Amino acid sequence: MFTGIVEERGEVVAVRPQSDSTVLSLRGAVVTADARHGDSVAVNGVCLTVVAVEGDVFTADVMAETLRRSTLGALAPGAPVNLERAATLGTRLGGHLVQGHVDAVGTVAARRPAAHWTEIDVAVPLGLGRYLVEKGSLTVDGVSLTVAAVAGDVCTVSLIPTTLALTTLGARQAGDAVNIEVDIIAKYVEKLVGERA
Template identity: 65%
Template sequence: MFTGIVEELGEIVAIEHHGDSAVLAVRGPLVTKDAVHGASIAVSGVCLTVVDVKGEVFTADAVKETLDRSSLGGLGPGAKVNLERPLRLSDRLGGHLVQGHVDGVGEIVSREPGERWDVVTVSLPPGLSRYLVGKGSITVDGVSLTVVEAGGDRFSVALIPTTLSLTTLGHKKPGDPVNLEVDVVAKYVERMIGDRP
């Protein structure tokens, strides 16, 4: 479980494709500090399991489901990624409950620069709009954000200076893909209500 509060901007060092899976090597000095084999690290919103750690670089496997549902398979060496270690039970929950289970890939539709922030509009894959409400939570590339406006096929968020400078969202432009995870609480509520007699 994560919070969507990015700890550092990492970098893809290498990605080896093996048929319908891949091995990613990711540089992240902060998140590798206490990483061990079997630990979880969110990479741009995707929960990956650490296979090995060498210095500031960790490797992780990405299976077909991960590659199909996220933008990780399209990344190459030098690509920047948002990194976050999992939440400890004693930590503050600064963002919202994030599983690292990507629901789909959206696309940056537009950016409207403000004096100190940007309003960014993102497209929604079919079927996800029912989980979004204005002032609700969404995770975009692993970043916990508050929805400004929720529409049928898109939503908007306001990015503060910290988000712009410390995450990949400060560099994304229209047409760029982003990993989306809707609020897990909304999915559970839908399931419980849908199963009522």
């Protein structure tokens, strides 16, 4: 479980494709400071299991299902990534409950910079729009964001200076692919209400 509060912007060190998976090596001084084999780290919002740690680089296996549902398959050495260690029971919940189970790949539909912040419109794949609600939560590339407005399968979120400076969202442009995780609570409510109808 994560909170969507990115701890650092890391970097892809190596990508080793295999027949049905990929092995990623990623650099991140903060997340590797106490990382051990078996720990969870969110990489652009995708929960990955640490296989090995050497200095400030950790390695993780990425299965075919994850490659299909996320942007991780398009990563190349040198690419920046958002990194967050799994939350502990004593962690402040600054964002919202994030599983690291990406639902789909969305697209940055528009970007509107202002003097001190930026609005972006994010288009989610058909079917996920029903989970978008004004003032609700959405995870984009592992970043917990508040939905400012919704129009069908497109929502608007505002990026504060800290988000622009410390995450990959600061460089995302219209047309860029992003990992989307909708609020898990909305999915559970939908299932429970649907079963009663």
